[in-house]
Amino acid sequence: MNYPLTFKQYSDALKEDRLMGLKCKVCGSITVPPKMACRNCASFEIEPMAMKGTGKIRTYTSVFVPSEGRETECPYIIAMVELDEGPWIMGNLKGVTPASAGLDVIGKSVKMGHEVFPGDKYSAGEGARPVFTIV
Amino acid sequence: MRKVAVLGVGVTKFTGAQEKTGVELFAEAAGDAFLDARMKPKDIQALFIGNVLGDFSEGQGMPQCLAAENIGCFNIPANRYEGACASGSMAIRDAFLLIANGAYDVIMAGGLERAATMGTPLATRTFAMFSDARYEYPAGITFPAVFALLAHLYSDKYKIPVDRLREQMARVSIQACKHGSVNPKAQFFGKYGDLTIDKVLKAFVVASPLGLHDCCPFSDGASSVILVSEDIAKRMTDKPIWITGAGQASSGTLSNQKAYLPRIYAREVASKQAYAMAGIKPDDVDLIELHDCFSIASIIASESLGFFDYGKAGEAWEKGQADIGGKIAICPSGGLKAKGHPIGATGGGQVYEVVKQLRGEAIPANQVPNAKIGMTDTLGGEGGTLVNLILEKGY
Ligand SMILES: [Zn+2]
Numbered sequence: 250m251n252y253p254l255t256f257k258q259y260s261d262a263l264k265e266d267r268l269m270g271l272k273c274k275v276c277g278s279i280t281v282p283p284k285m286a287c288r289n290c291a292s293f294e295i296e297p298m299a300m301k302g303t304g305k306i307r308t309y310t311s312v313f314v315p316s317e318g319r320e321t322e323c324p325y326i327i328a329m330v331e332l333d334e335g336p337w338i339m340g341n342l343k344g345v346t347p348a349s350a351g352l353d354v355i356g357k358s359v360k361m362g363h364e365v366f367p368g369d370k371y372s373a374g375e376g377a378r379p380v381f382t383i384v
Numbered sequence: 385m386r387k388v389a390v391l392g393v394g395v396t397k398f399t400g401a402q403e404k405t406g407v408e409l410f411a412e413a414a415g416d417a418f419l420d421a422r423m424k425p426k427d428i429q430a431l432f433i434g435n436v437l438g439d440f441s442e443g444q445g446m447p448q449c450l451a452a453e454n455i456g457c458f459n460i461p462a463n464r465y466e467g468a469c470a471s472g473s474m475a476i477r478d479a480f481l482l483i484a485n486g487a488y489d490v491i492m493a494g495g496l497e498r499a500a501t502m503g504t505p506l507a508t509r510t511f512a513m514f515s516d517a518r519y520e521y522p523a524g525i526t527f528p529a530v531f532a533l534l535a536h537l538y539s540d541k542y543k544i545p546v547d548r549l550r551e552q553m554a555r556v557s558i559q560a561c562k563h564g565s566v567n568p569k570a571q572f573f574g575k576y577g578d579l580t581i582d583k584v585l586k587a588f589v590v591a592s593p594l595g596l597h598d599c600c601p602f603s604d605g606a607s608s609v610i611l612v613s614e615d616i617a618k619r620m621t622d623k624p625i626w627i628t629g630a631g632q633a634s635s636g637t638l639s640n641q642k643a644y645l646p647r648i649y650a651r652e653v654a655s656k657q658a659y660a661m662a663g664i665k666p667d668d669v670d671l672i673e674l675h676d677c678f679s680i681a682s683i684i685a686s687e688s689l690g691f692f693d694y695g696k697a698g699e700a701w702e703k704g705q706a707d708i709g710g711k712i713a714i715c716p717s718g719g720l721k722a723k724g725h726p727i728g729a730t731g732g733g734q735v736y737e738v739v740k741q742l743r744g745e746a747i748p749a750n751q752v753p754n755a756k757i758g759m760t761d762t763l764g765g766e767g768g769t770l771v772n773l774i775l776e777k778g779y
Contacts, residue, residue: 256518281639282519288640307642308540310532311592312524316512317505319524327523329533329639337639339520350592355540366522371513378522 254283254297256376263363263377268300270336281336288336302361304332306354306381311347318369326350328381330359340379357383385484389617389624390775391610392421393736398571398605398724401500406438407451409606410496413732414455417492417608422620425456428610429488432463432479434471434495434728440510441498451496465728468514468764469677471495472607473731473771477630479611480773489616494608495728500601507602514765516637528599530638530766531678532591534646538680539593541646542695546593552698553679554584557597559707560676560715564722566749571603571724598679603724607732609739622779625739629664629774631657638766648767651688655761658772659690664757666690669774671713671741671752673734674761676721682706685761686714689772713752716741731771734760742777 254271259282262269270281274296278289287295309328324347331337341364345354359381368375394416396409404412410433418424433448444450448462465475472495479491499507511527539549558579564570565577579597587596617624631654635641641649659665666689674689676682683697691712692700700706706714717723717737720730738758740746760773 260518282516282637284636308533308537310529310536310594311589312526312529312532313588313592314504314508314526314528314590315524316509316526318509320505322524325524327525327529327533329537331642337642339523339525339637339639341523347592352536352539352546355536366524369509371509372517372521376518376522378519 250293252285253295259283260377263379264365266302266362268302268361268379269297270300270334271295272298279334279336281332281338301333304330304359306342306357306359307331307337309342309350309354311350324348330381338379340381342381344382354383360384386486387614388480388483388627389612389614389778390627390735390739391612391617391620392417392423393609393739394420395569395607395733395736396605397569398603398726398733399500400571400601400604402604406435406442406444406447406496406498406606407454409604410451410494410608411454413494413606413608414492417610421610423610427490428457428460428492430461430491431457432465432475432491432493434465434475434731436466436468436471436497436728437499437502437510440506441502447496467769469675469725469727469730470762470764470769470771471728471731473734473760473762473773474632474769476609476611476731476735477632477771477773480627480630483611483613489613491611492608493611494606494732495730496606497726497728498604499727500604502602504602514768519637526591528591528594528678531680532594534684535593535680538646538684544695544698549698550585550593551581552701553598553683554581555701556676556679556682557584557721559701560719560721563716563750564718567718567723567747570718570722571601572718572722576722594678594680600677600720600725603726605724605726605729605733607729607736609732609735623743624778625742626776626778627773628776629658629662631655631661631772633770635767641767646684647688648684648763648770650767650770651685651761651763654770655689655772658774662774664774669712669757669759670755671716671738672759672761673715673717673719673737675763676715676719677725677763682714689761708752716746716750716752731760731762734762735773735775738775742775
């Protein structure tokens with residue numbers, strides 16, 4: 250059976266600032282990040298759709314101790330965003346100073362761009378991720 | 385199903401970086417379990433070992449087969465379990481189920497890990513592998529960051545200001561260090577017994593709002609438990625400790641758990657199974673060794689397990705309700721925070737502590753009086769794996 254939306258396809262679209270998800274033909278639910286089965290009803294009848302790339306911050310953290318190989322990125326903010334279409338996704342938040350970020354960012358509306366993690370010896374290649382800014 | 389007993393337990397001291405191999409550590413724990421159970425290598429019919437990062441920490445895959453031979457259990461089936469930090473508990477649960485269902489009579493289960501040996505940068509990198517490598521790691525997720533996200537979500541959801549929540553979390557760490565500092569098997573034995581709220585709040589930030597003292601250490605160590613069928617238990621001891629309940633569940637990426645966060649839904653599924661199998665309620669549990677990898681993790685876990693109301697666990701710690709003499713004794717060993725967290729060995733370490741408590745053999749300062757029912761709670765990744773076990777004193 251054909252995989253409906255691979256990470257490669259998702260990542261390539263992100264590199265053009267397009268966020269892709271999947272819509273279920275059975276129950277109408279939207280699944281992001283992409284999977285084989287609908288997040289709600291487990292149907293395989295799901296097809297790719299373009300998301301708006303806008304939403305609200307639901308939680309965040311400022312990271313000061315990085316993984317090996319990502320020292321130069323530190324400090325940085327990870328945010329979980331509830332998309333206007335419903336699903337939550339993980340990305341970074343830019344335009345806010347990590348050391349002074351506070352709980353007031355929760356609930357703020359954001360728009361999406363992207364950055365690419367170039368990969369390391371464990372990661373089987375590169376991967377793009379959403380980067381959000383407060384609007 | 386047949387009844388299953390824990391007949392023998394053994395652990396190494398959990399430590400920072402040290403020079404023994406993972407297999408050597410496991411052999412020491414297994415040796416203690418043999419002595420405790422009064423059994424010999426020929427008695428063991430299968431070996432189930434939790435080991436997560438041997439490939440990275442010492443270039444060792446398939447350690448379970450080397451371990452079986454090393455301890456004299458020649459040619460028995462040997463399985464490795466990988467469910468991140470819950471690996472050892474997965475091994476013990478499967479051993480329990482296979483004995484209960486009659487496939488084996490005697491299984492040794494446990495785990496080994498050398499997470500501290502890797503050093504903080506590589507350990508941080510490899511622990512991040514328990515998150516989604518494609519949809520989360522590119523954003524720089526780390527294991528502390530996962531629980532930091534949950535801490536801010538908890539603060540927002542239950543309307544507890546972050547500064548207030550940080551004080552409550554500090555209480556969790558202080559209680560853990562109080563018990564760990566007097567436990568000779570603990571990584572923090574003799575350390576941090578004088579931790580204060582001020583020291584916790586002033587420590588450097590790892591991932592906001594979590595500081596150094598909100599986080600468990602990276603650890604080396606091993607654990608081993610010998611599980612036996614009812615007829616063997618009755619022949620070998622008049623003081624059996626029974627496993628009466630077990631549950632396990634899984635979840636996908638953190639973002640797909642959105643409907644429940646900061647609650648970990650897999651925990652609610654797994655603990656419900658375990659409570660139902662044992663025929664008990666949360667109020668019946670005297671003590672639990674739960675997955676306190678971070679201070680906020682204790683707060684979140686104790687609520688989902690049914691010990692405290694949602695949003696109220698921090699207050700429970702402040703009032704001593706989560707300590708010996710309170711509503712339930714949580715992590716009287718010092719827990720992952722102070723006893724240490726050699727991830728593949730952690731579940732076996734928790735079972736070791738619960739068995740010691742139920743036998744009345746815990747360190748006197750950490751002994752829960754008249755403990756009859758104990759429980760373990762082990763979480764892997766972002767709630768991707770969750771295992772609960774319930775143990776009861778059989779005499
Ligand atoms: Zn559906």
